[in-house]
Amino acid sequence: MNKKSTINSFKRQINYIEKLKSLKSSSPDFKKWKRNTEILIENTFGKDTRHIKEFTEIHYGLFFWSDMTPDEDIRKAFCDGLDCAKSILDLFIDEIDEYWDDNKEDKKSRNESSLKHKQEIYLLDNKNVWPEIKNDFGVSKYAFGQKVYFVKDVFKRKIIFRDIGHAYLLAEKGFSKPALILAGGVIEELLRLYLKHKNISPSNNTFDGYIKACEKHGLLKSGISNLSHSFRYFRNIVHLEKEMSSKYTISKATAKGAVSSIFTISNDFLK
Numbered sequence: 001m002n003k004k005s006t007i008n009s010f011k012r013q014i015n016y017i018e019k020l021k022s023l024k025s026s027s028p029d030f031k032k033w034k035r036n037t038e039i040l041i042e043n044t045f046g047k048d049t050r051h052i053k054e055f056t057e058i059h060y061g062l063f064f065w066s067d068m069t070p071d072e073d074i075r076k077a078f079c080d081g082l083d084c085a086k087s088i089l090d091l092f093i094d095e096i097d098e099y100w101d102d103n104k105e106d107k108k109s110r111n112e113s114s115l116k117h118k119q120e121i122y123l124l125d126n127k128n129v130w131p132e133i134k135n136d137f138g139v140s141k142y143a144f145g146q147k148v149y150f151v152k153d154v155f156k157r158k159i160i161f162r163d164i165g166h167a168y169l170l171a172e173k174g175f176s177k178p179a180l181i182l183a184g185g186v187i188e189e190l191l192r193l194y195l196k197h198k199n200i201s202p203s204n205n206t207f208d209g210y211i212k213a214c215e216k217h218g219l220l221k222s223g224i225s226n227l228s229h230s231f232r233y234f235r236n237i238v239h240l241e242k243e244m245s246s247k248y249t250i251s252k253a254t255a256k257g258a259v260s261s262i263f264t265i266s267n268d269f270l271k
Helices: 003-015 028-045 050-059 061-068 074-099 112-123 126-137 141-147 154-172 176-197 207-216 222-236 252-266
Strands: none
Touching: 003 028, 003 074, 028 050, 028 074, 050 074, 074 176, 126 141, 126 154, 126 252, 141 154, 141 252, 154 176, 154 252, 176 207, 176 252
């Protein structure tokens, strides 16, 4: 494929995302779209490059997470995951558009050094990210782990640590929208698990329902509760259908504030 046809193929996969939002992650159409997208990425960048790993591990964690927690709002988690998938595919199109040379015999070869500034966000794993988080927010991975003592499942804890690390890196590099979505998912899940630990059933399994249940039972201080409401508002406007003008643009400061909110709220998780 040449540069133009490759970009058009990625755009077709992106355009189909809105149709997928009415389906479930277990839908055959979704699974077919996911596999076709993976094949497109592999054919474009190669099987052993970072791109397929980024597409699969970073963004589809949201889908797997929602499948593991049937009590939460799966529809919202699924749509948020698709928004993240769109963001990463948009980045891939930017790379193709900027670096693909149709005059080269091997169109799949990439000069990794010339892409360094675009790849920095993916070079650090969570072991390296958390020292940076501690430097910025004064919270170590161990200290945060102590705060979320009620998350007993080892795999769930790993996902939470991973998504915080990714949200931090995305916010640092100016990818504010996906950073906000990931941070929002972490806060929502932490509130859900905390209520479950306290044997409290919210009126409905939504972000708003979790916040109101915490308020009703005095589990969050008023300032933290207001912070949660503000953050939920920003998270709600990141959906594509509501992004109608530049006034809805998510700033880097807002994205970093969302990550900071995770640690602020975790201080209220009492045993």
